[in-house]
Amino acid sequence: MNVPLNFVAIAVATLAAMIIGYLWYGPLFGKYWRRLxxxxxxxxxxxxxxYPVTLVASFATxxxxxxxxxxxxVNPVAVAAILWLGFSASRALIVTLxxxxxxxxxxxxTGHNLAVALAMAVTIGLMGA
Incomplete structure (x- = not known):
């Protein structure tokens, strides 16, 4: 199946994920997350x-x-929300329990995963998949 992809949008979405991760696990929730x-x-x-592994994994996402x-x-925001709920959040809840x-x-x-998924989805949606 030949699916057209916008690799600039994918690169920008990857960068957005890295920035969100830095903020999320740094100044926003870093100390609390490390303690928990x-x-x-x-x-x-x-x-x-x-960081290289995180970059590759974010690119894959x-x-x-x-x-x-x-x-x-399907709208990327809908895809992101469905995949986050069906795979990311539900699987993480089981591991947590x-x-x-x-x-x-x-x-x-999982809040981080949702923020990343939505940021990526909005980026890809605005720039075109």
């Missing part, structure tokens, strides 16, 4: 590993969102 997840007593992961939106003709993690940690993490 038990990371406050552990050394921070190496940025030379974490934006590419998938653009591809599904373009292939189906089985790991006996705080519900607040679930809300921070």
């Amino acid at each position: 997840s038990g990371l406050d007593s552990k050394p921070a992961p190496k940025p030379q590993i974490i 934006a590419l998938s969102l653009a591809w599904v939106s373009s292939a189906t003709g 089985f790991e006996a993690r705080p519900l607040r940690l679930f809300m921070i993490n």
Whole structure:
């Protein structure tokens, strides 16, 4: 199936995800998130590993969102919301429950995923998949 994609929109959506992640897990919720997840007593992961992997994973998310939106003709915001609820939030809730993690940690993490999904969707929607 030949699906037209706008790689500039995908790149901008990827950049938006990186910026949101920096803000979300930094100045907005960083200290609280580290404490809830038990990371406050552990050394921070190496940025030379974490950031390239995060960039590739964010690109994969934006590419998938653009591809599904373009292939189906469904509005990217609707696709993002459905995929977030059906896969991201629901799966994260199960992990949170089985790991006996705080519900607040679930809300921070899935809130981030929703913010990223919607930012990507709006970007892709405005710029064209």
